[in-house]
Amino acid sequence: MGTSVFETGALTTGAGTADNVSLTTLNFMAIQGGTATQASFVEEVYMGGQATASAPTIMLLGRDSTVGVGMVALVTPNSFGLTNPSGAVVTAIPVAFVTASGTQPIRSNSVTLAKKNFTFNSFGGIVKASYQNTQDRFGIIGSTASLGELSLSAFTGTTTSSIGAHIIIEVM
Amino acid sequence: MRSKRDQQGELLIDHTFSPGITPEWAAAHGATGPVVGAGKKYESGLINCKHCGSDVLLHPQRMREREWCWTCDAYICDNCGLLRKLGDYTHKTARQQMEEVFNRYQRSF
Numbered sequence: 195m196g197t198s199v200f201e202t203g204a205l206t207t208g209a210g211t212a213d214n215v216s217l218t219t220l221n222f223m224a225i226q227g228g229t230a231t232q233a234s235f236v237e238e239v240y241m242g243g244q245a246t247a248s249a250p251t252i253m254l255l256g257r258d259s260t261v262g263v264g265m266v267a268l269v270t271p272n273s274f275g276l277t278n279p280s281g282a283v284v285t286a287i288p289v290a291f292v293t294a295s296g297t298q299p300i301r302s303n304s305v306t307l308a309k310k311n312f313t314f315n316s317f318g319g320i321v322k323a324s325y326q327n328t329q330d331r332f333g334i335i336g337s338t339a340s341l342g343e344l345s346l347s348a349f350t351g352t353t354t355s356s357i358g359a360h361i362i363i364e365v366m
Numbered sequence: 367m368r369s370k371r372d373q374q375g376e377l378l379i380d381h382t383f384s385p386g387i388t389p390e391w392a393a394a395h396g397a398t399g400p401v402v403g404a405g406k407k408y409e410s411g412l413i414n415c416k417h418c419g420s421d422v423l424l425h426p427q428r429m430r431e432r433e434w435c436w437t438c439d440a441y442i443c444d445n446c447g448l449l450r451k452l453g454d455y456t457h458k459t460a461r462q463q464m465e466e467v468f469n470r471y472q473r474s475f
Contacts, residue, residue, distance in 0.1 A: 230472075243384065248385040250387055250395070250397075252397050308418070308420055308460075311399050312399065313387055313392065313398070313401070314381065314384075314386075314387065314402070315384045315385050315386050315387055317384055318382075318383040318384030318385075319379070319380065319381050319384040319386070320378065320380040321377075321378065321379050321380075322376075322377070322378040323375065323376075323377050323378075324375045324376045324377075324412070325375040325412070326375060327372065327373050327374055327375055328373050328374065328375045328412065328413050328414045329373050329413075329414060329416055329440055330414045330415070330416050330459060330460040330461055331414055332414070332419065333464070336468055336471070336472075338471070341464060341467060341468055341471075351396075351397075
């Protein structure tokens with residue numbers, strides 16, 4: 195067990211993507227399970243707006259009905275690593291990515307798969323949701339659709355801007 | 367000593383230095399959750415419903431009783447509370463449901 199942080203320095207939201215539509219490369223943050231049975235749970239979601247003019251933003255944390263294929267390794271300023279430098283290193287860590295060379299993730303439109311909605315203004319706005327002490331946190335299990343991958347991306351109606359964000363997950 | 371609030375998270379939406387979100391914009395775009403206007407900061411306790419896993423914001427001014435599951439010894443959301451009262455309700459936690467779906471998927475190979 196150990197907690198890891200997936201961070202993006204400047205994530206472009208785009209104008210938002212509807213459910214059940216392929217997400218646009220570099221417009222999402224996604225985490226896919228590292229093995230067929232691995233479970234991970236979200237501890238914290240943080241988003242800090244970087245817009246230079248008013249930009250109402252609808253960010254959804256949801257599970258993907260089509261998982262990414264050919265996930266491209268992160269490059270700076272994005273990062274994914276253990277929160278504590280002496281934390282336990284998992285043999286097959288989850289895969290964090292912002293683009294895929296094959297299939298891009300598709301956020302599920304299932305009405306029985308939970309999603310979390312964070313609506314804020316990216317012009318100076320900040321959102322932080324902490325789940326550290328809660329039970330039954332939002333999580334993924336395995337590495338296949340529709341429970342094995344989560345993504346954070348903008349929903350339709352968003353005004354294009356940039357945000358800095360991180361997701362802390364606990365790998366069980 | 368254990369408290370009902372032990373397992374509480376926190377939601378912060380800070381528009382102190384931001385134009386924020388107007389109720390009209392939120393309504394027009396179907397945005398759910400707290401609508402925080404210009405110059406406002408929203409802070410609230412947060413729990414996950416033990417039965418469905420959804421976020422439950424603990425509104426400090428709520429007067430009516432909050433739904434509590436004695437089996438789980440945890441808060442649940444109003445929707446799950448209502449379903450439980452309507453009867454014919456199978457008690458399952460969100461994690462149990464998730465594991466069931468996952469196991470069904472694994473067996474399908």
